[in-house]
Amino acid sequence: MRGPKVIADGEGILRGLDPVTLASPLQSVPDAVGELPGVLQEPWVLAAFVLVIGFGFGLLMGQFNKRLLTAVGVPEAVEGTAFERTAQSLGTSTVTILARLSSWFIYAVAIIAAINIAQLISTENFWARVAGFVPQAFIAILIVVVGFVVADKAELLVSERLRGVKLPEVNFVPRLVKYSVLYVAFLVALGQIGVQTLALVALLAVYALAVVLFAGLALQDFLSSGAAGVYLLLNQPYGIGDEVEIGDRRGVVQGMDIVVTRVENDGEEYIIPNRKIIQEGVVRIRE
Amino acid sequence: MAELTELLEDVVSDVDAVVLFSPSGSYYERFARVDNLDVVVIAPENSVGADNYVELPLEFENVAQRIQFGIEGAIDEELVNEGDVLACVTGVFGEGVDTVSRVRSDAFTHTGVYELFAESRAPAEVIRDVFELAIELGRKGQKGKPVGALFVVGDAGKVMNKSRPLSYNPFEKSHVHVGDPIVNVMLKEFSRLDGAFVISDKGKIVSAYRYLEPSAEGVDIPKGLGARHMAAGAITRDTNAIAVVLSESDGLVRAFKGGEMVLELDPEEY
Numbered sequence: 001m002r003g004p005k006v007i008a009d010g011e012g013i014l015r016g017l018d019p020v021t022l023a024s025p026l027q028s029v030p031d032a033v034g035e036l037p038g039v040l041q042e043p044w045v046l047a048a049f050v051l052v053i054g055f056g057f058g059l060l061m062g063q064f065n066k067r068l069l070t071a072v073g074v075p076e077a078v079e080g081t082a083f084e085r086t087a088q089s090l091g092t093s094t095v096t097i098l099a100r101l102s103s104w105f106i107y108a109v110a111i112i113a114a115i116n117i118a119q120l121i122s123t124e125n126f127w128a129r130v131a132g133f134v135p136q137a138f139i140a141i142l143i144v145v146v147g148f149v150v151a152d153k154a155e156l157l158v159s160e161r162l163r164g165v166k167l168p169e170v171n172f173v174p175r176l177v178k179y180s181v182l183y184v185a186f187l188v189a190l191g192q193i194g195v196q197t198l199a200l201v202a203l204l205a206v207y208a209l210a211v212v213l214f215a216g217l218a219l220q221d222f223l224s225s226g227a228a229g230v231y232l233l234l235n236q237p238y239g240i241g242d243e244v245e246i247g248d249r250r251g252v253v254q255g256m257d258i259v260v261t262r263v264e265n266d267g268e269e270y271i272i273p274n275r276k277i278i279q280e281g282v283v284r285i286r287e
Numbered sequence: 288m289a290e291l292t293e294l295l296e297d298v299v300s301d302v303d304a305v306v307l308f309s310p311s312g313s314y315y316e317r318f319a320r321v322d323n324l325d326v327v328v329i330a331p332e333n334s335v336g337a338d339n340y341v342e343l344p345l346e347f348e349n350v351a352q353r354i355q356f357g358i359e360g361a362i363d364e365e366l367v368n369e370g371d372v373l374a375c376v377t378g379v380f381g382e383g384v385d386t387v388s389r390v391r392s393d394a395f396t397h398t399g400v401y402e403l404f405a406e407s408r409a410p411a412e413v414i415r416d417v418f419e420l421a422i423e424l425g426r427k428g429q430k431g432k433p434v435g436a437l438f439v440v441g442d443a444g445k446v447m448n449k450s451r452p453l454s455y456n457p458f459e460k461s462h463v464h465v466g467d468p469i470v471n472v473m474l475k476e477f478s479r480l481d482g483a484f485v486i487s488d489k490g491k492i493v494s495a496y497r498y499l500e501p502s503a504e505g506v507d508i509p510k511g512l513g514a515r516h517m518a519a520g521a522i523t524r525d526t527n528a529i530a531v532v533l534s535e536s537d538g539l540v541r542a543f544k545g546g547e548m549v550l551e552l553d554p555e556e557y
Contacts, residue, residue, distance in 0.1 A: 236460050240493045241447020241485075252444035255487045264444060 047118035054110020062103030069095045081152030083145075094149060101145070105138040133193070140189035147185020151178045221275060222259060228274035229258035238284055245283035246272055298389045299374045304367050306357055307384075308377035309343070310335060314384065327366050329357035339366045344404045344415040348556040350379055350386070352400075358392050359401040369393045399549045403542055407529050408441035413490035414529065416465040418552070421533045421540045424474055425554030428533075434478035435535030437515050439499070442528040443487040449525055450497040453482045457495055464490040483518070483530075501525035506546045519543045 069075075078084045078094045087093050112131050155178035162173060183204065190197050216223070233256065238244050242253050244263060249272065251265030261277060263270045304325035305318060315335040318326045328337035331346065341360035347353035354375050361367045371392045379386045404411040417438050428434035439446050457480070463469060465486055477484075482496040501521040508520040512534070519530035524546030532541045533554075542550040 233462065234460075239447075239459070240443045240487055240491075241445075243448070252448060254442070254444040255489050255491070257489070 043118050047114040050117055051110055051114045054106060054113065058103040058106030058110065061106055062099045065102045066095055066099035069098055074098075078149050078153070080156060081149055082155075083148040083152050094145075097145060098142075101138065101141060105135070108134050108138070136193050140192040143185055143189040143192060147182055147189070151181035151185065154178060154181050221273065224278075225259045225273045225275040228278040229256070229260075232256060232261070232274055232277065233258065238282055243285040245285060246270075246277055247280050250285070298387055301372065302374040302389065303371035304373050306354075306361065306367075306373050306375045308353060308357060308375065310376070310384065325367070327357075327361050329360065341366065341401075342405075342411065344411045345418055345552075346557075347552075349552075350377060350388075352550075352552075353377065354388065354390060355395050355398070356400050358390065358395065359397065359399075360405070362392060363401050363405065367392050399544060399547070400542075403529060403544050403549050407544065408527050409486070409488045409490065409529070413465060413486070413488070414440055414531075416490060417486060417531050418540065418542070420465055420470065420474070421531050422552065422554040422557050423471070424477060425533050425538055425540055426557070427474060428478050428538075433535050433538050434533070435515055436477060436533040437483040437499075437519055438486055438531045439483050439497075439519070439522055439528045440486045440531065441488050442526045443485050443491075443493045445526040446485050446499075446522060446528050447493065447497070449501050449522065450483065450485070450499045452494070453496040453498050455496070458492045459494075461492070463492045465492060466490055483522075508543070508546075508548050512541075516541065516543075516548075520546050520548065 074095055075093070081094075084094050087097060109131075112134060116131070155174040158177045159174040187197055187201065187204075190200060238253055240253050240255060243251070244253055246261075246263065249263060249270045251263040251268070251270060254262045254264045254269070256262065256274075258274075260271045260273055263272060304327055306327045306329060307315060307318060309330040310318075310328060312335050315326070315328060315337060318324065319337070325339065326337065327339040327341065328335060329341045329343050331343050333340045333342075339361075341357060341364060343353070343357065343360075345356075347356060354377065357375070358367070358373065362369055367373060369392055373390050373392055375388050375390055376384050377386050377388075378384050404414055407414060417440050421436060421438060424434065424436055463473075470492075477495075480495045483499050484495050485493040485497050487493050499518045499522045501518070502525065503517055503521040506517065506520040506524055508516055513536065516532055516534070519532045519541075520543045522528060523530050523543045530543040532543070533539075534541065538554060540552045540554055541548055
């Protein structure tokens with residue numbers, strides 16, 4: 001709000017001032033003002049006027065959007081999402097961010113309009129492109145913000161749904177959903193501002209593949225244990241209460257799940273990955 | 288009315304701590320704001336975010352049992368000392384708080400009811416699920432004719448080795464856990480099965496139709512209870528399992544740990 005006020009206050013004494021001092025806050029235009037002071041009077045005033053109106057309108061729009069978003073229940077909808085929590089920890093909130101965004105958008109439009117009117121830079125083509133780009137950029141930011149909120153919400157919803165499933169492994173699924181939504185949001189946003197996303201899609205696909213590969217490598221033991229666990233749970237070659245020997249560990253089976261089998265003898269409980277059981281075999285002790 | 292307040296002042300004067308049973312958030316806040324007052328919250332879950340908290344796995348309908356459980360838990364967690372005088376605030380009639388009672392924390396003989404839930408091999412949720420199962424079975428069975436049941440929870444490997452099958456195990460190669468919704472559907476089938484149910488640490492129903500063969504030496508359970516209770520007491524002495532028994536003759540649910548009876552509940556009250 002500082003900029004337009006200074007200019008607005010300057011309006012009254014505009015005529016009496018030396019053109020160079022007047023132009024000094026705006027470094028890029030001393031020549032234009034110096035050459036044609038009389039002709040430029042009109043656009044300058046108009047530009048300042050547009051700026052003031054624009055900033056005022058932007059401020060009002062921000063307030064209005066904030067009330068509107070609050071009234072339609074956005075705070076309740078986004079409650080508990082990671083984005084909202086991050087926003088809260090930064091002393092703001094999703095609604096405030098969205099409202100600010102709309103204000104900034106109008107500020108930016110006002111500034112561009114003012115610059116255009118003042119004809120600070122004569123290359124019209126350039127400003128036409130900038131003017132076309134700004135709304136796209138704001139829509140892109142909006143898409144990213146909404147994408148974040150929707151991703152968090154989707155994660156919450158999916159994890160609520162999966163709560164009844166007893167396998168701890170399914171915790172991975174909600175996160176996958178979240179990042180998929182984010183990924184799509186980013187792609188849409190980039191597409192919006194006209195970035196060639198095809199290469200990016202390919203790049204991200206390669207990245208995703210790499211992640212999957214590395215995760216596969218890192219989780220290799222878990223995965224092979226899990227695969228073995230599925231077999232063991234389906235076929236149950238041994239059950240709870242059987243005395244078994246796996247490798248050099250001997251005891252009574254106390255329980256098994258997808259990844260590990262618990263074998264206990266007096267005072268010692270072995271937690272053996274199922275992978276080992278398939279590799280080394282099991283000796284069932286029958287006295 | 289001032290006189291009445293003065294008369295009832297004795298109940299809460301000079302207490303060492305206040306024990307709140309399942310308080311609402313705002314109610315707890317009011318207590319927490321008082322300086323120099325120890326507040327212990329006992330509830331199914333710590334929704335008020337209290338520092339001194341004891342989990343209440345079962346909503347004991349019997350208030351004396353509820354308070355006893357809470358106080359044993361609080362002593363065990365070292366939230367209150369033995370011999371402390373406590374003001375217990377709880378609800379007897381419906382939701383909300385309506386009762387204050389003044390209790391000395393050593394007024395009860397130590398039954399181990401808190402350890403039954405908190406310090407058994409199986410987690411508290413599994414034991415709670417088994418209790419709910421037994422209570423449900425006790426109620427449903429009584430509609431027709433009373434049924435009995437014996438659940439042995441935890442240390443399943445050892446229990447299986449100290450028992451033998453009476454018939455084919457219907458739970459073989461199944462993955463039914465006590466907390467699963469399907470178990471409620473299976474309840475009326477349960478009442479027909481003889482022998483004990485064996486449940487693992489994780490809550491998996493390992494077997495039914497088990498005949499328990501522990502040595503009954505040195506098992507101290509109240510006289511007059513039948514063979515099922517004796518078997519339950521004995522298996523908990525021989526292994527680290529706990530046993531939950533639904534009595535066929537009087538319809539009560541009893542829990543055993545370490546060869547001793549620690550809890551007795553009436554399913555009709557729930």
